[in-house]
Amino acid sequence: MSPLLVSLLTALLASIINFFLGIGLAYLVMNMKKGRSLVDGFLTLSMVLPPTVVGFFLLIIFGKNSIIGKFLKSLGISIIFTPTAAxxxxxxxxxxxxxxxxxxxxxxxxxxxLFAAKTLGISKMKIFWKILLPLSVPGVFSGLILTFARALGEFGATIMIAGNIPGKTQTMSTAIYSAVQAGNRLLAFKWSITIIVISFSSMILANILSQKLFREN
Known part of the structure; x- marks a missing residue:
């Protein structure tokens, strides 16, 4: 598979998983009364850490000598240097x-x-799915687009845990790195422009649809 296809598939899968994971964690933290700052800090830590640091800890967690790595190995599952790792x-x-x-x-x-819905006896799950989430659609959708764009351009953590295997784990970002190392600036320029175009188009799409959804709500 080309770096473009690997990048798109990786970013798409990550975005789908993060959509459910992100809104679930956000709802959980929003309703927390104690320890909210601690949990919030932990969940946003990877945003401020260098990607290579994140990749290093992922390597430790899923490495063959870790508890998780040994367990997965006993099941015949390997994570490191696979598309799953990406x-x-x-x-x-x-x-x-x-x-x-x-x-x-x-x-x-x-x-x-939300308080009015509670006084009417509506369950928390119905309040979330019928009231809170629909009213938050513009912001949530924007977050999904930004998540996709961020996943698309990921480099540091990817190269640490997934490597740079052509046709398997080589994304556009790692392909740029390889091209520069090989002195092929034309190829690096091509992949750089591709990432810029896709990311910029995603941002425009997010702005247009968010404004439309905001007006509808």
Whole structure:
């Protein structure tokens, strides 16, 4: 597979997983009364850490000598230097974006609306799916697009845990690195422009659809 296809598949899978994971964690943190700052800091930590540091710890967690690595090995499953590793690294580095934007969108919903729903005896799950999430659609959708863009351009953690195997784990970002190392600036320029075009188009799409969804809500 070409670096473009690997990058798109990796970013798409990471975005889908982070959509559910991000809004779930955001809802959980929003309702926390104790330890919220600690949990919030942990969930956003990968946003401020260098990607290579994130990749190093992922390497430790899923390495063959770790508890998780040994367990997976007993099941015949290998994570390191596989497409799965690329998806995991993309999930970890882009999750804070989905989580933070979802949390911000949820907190913008009037508490009076949620309180009124509670007084009517509506369950928390119905309030979430029928009231909170629909009213937060513009912000959540923007977070999803930004998550995709971030996952698409991930490099540091990916090269640490997934490597740079052509046709398997080589994304556009790692392909740029390889091209520069080989002195092929034309190829590096091609992949750089491709990432810029896709990311910029995603941002424009996010702005247009978010404004449309905001007007509809």
């Amino acid at each position: 998806v995991i690294s993309a999930i970890v580095v882009s999750l804070p974006i989905m989580y933070r934007t979802s949390l911000g969108a949820f907190e913008q919903v009037s508490e009076d609306i």
